[in-house]
Amino acid sequence: MGNIAIDGPAGAGKSTIAKMVAKELGFVYVDTGAMYRAMALFMINSGVSADDSAKISETCKDADITIKYENNEQVVYLNGENVNGKIRTEEVGNMASASSVNGDVRKKLVELQQKLAKTTDVVMDGRDIGTVVLPDAKLKVYLTASSKVRAERRYKELTAKGVECDINVIEQDIIDRDYRDMHRENSPLMQAQDAILVDSSDMTIQEVAEKIIELYRNK
Ligand code: DC
Numbered sequence: 001m002g003n004i005a006i007d008g009p010a011g012a013g014k015s016t017i018a019k020m021v022a023k024e025l026g027f028v029y030v031d032t033g034a035m036y037r038a039m040a041l042f043m044i045n046s047g048v049s050a051d052d053s054a055k056i057s058e059t060c061k062d063a064d065i066t067i068k069y070e071n072n073e074q075v076v077y078l079n080g081e082n083v084n085g086k087i088r089t090e091e092v093g094n095m096a097s098a099s100s101v102n103g104d105v106r107k108k109l110v111e112l113q114q115k116l117a118k119t120t121d122v123v124m125d126g127r128d129i130g131t132v133v134l135p136d137a138k139l140k141v142y143l144t145a146s147s148k149v150r151a152e153r154r155y156k157e158l159t160a161k162g163v164e165c166d167i168n169v170i171e172q173d174i175i176d177r178d179y180r181d182m183h184r185e186n187s188p189l190m191q192a193q194d195a196i197l198v199d200s201s202d203m204t205i206q207e208v209a210e211k212i213i214e215l216y217r218n219k
Pocket of ligand 1: 010032033034036037093096097098100101125126127128129
């Protein structure tokens with residue numbers, strides 16, 4: 001037994017795949033992005049501006065973020081309130097991208113993530129799981145896909161919801177976000193030395209999940 005760390009850029013399919021792997025192995029899936037999103041929601045509700053890092057450091061002390069599992073789903077509580085229905089917006093995503101560069105925010109959430117992984121076997125996904133949060137994970141996967149394929153996936157999702165969008169704009173957003181995630185000072189997104197690279201550009205979700213389960217069983 002042991003933990004699985006899955007890192008990679010936005011849109012590579014981490015959360016869908018991590019959920020499938022966790023279900024198959026009977027592990028608990030931990031979505032760390034949701035914790036950064038809950039923290040971002042707290043910043044928005046507190047009227048903190050994304051570029052005021054001193055205020056973000058001060059405000060994050062008052063955010064009590066906890067995780068519970070209800071009907072096999074991760075539920076994020078922010079100061080006692082279930083915020084799952086409020087964290088999947090563009091506004092929260094943008095604030096999460098900005099506030100997650102803050103060292104005090106990261107320290108607080110990394111401690112929570114490490115505590116969770118001590119009590120049970122987890123499949124945890126994020127940006128710094130293999131490098132910072134779970135350096136001793138039994139299996140580390142760096143899951144990626146080309147920006148073109150990720151843009152196509154996002155485009156399909158949005159058009160299926162009836163949202164009009166331009167695929168070139170989406171791809172450029174993805175490229176910009178990758179750059180920000182990979183070049184920030186605190187815990188930048190990178191492949192851990194002992195992580196296995198899985199490129200999902202030409203694979204189905206099922207194939208990727210099977211590959212990760214096979215990698216884990218062969219460890
Ligand atoms: O994976 P996501 O889109 O839900 O993540 C939201 C933001 O949180 C994203 O901009 C990157 C950040 N994040 C992070 O810095 N470290 C993590 N372990 C997970 C997410």
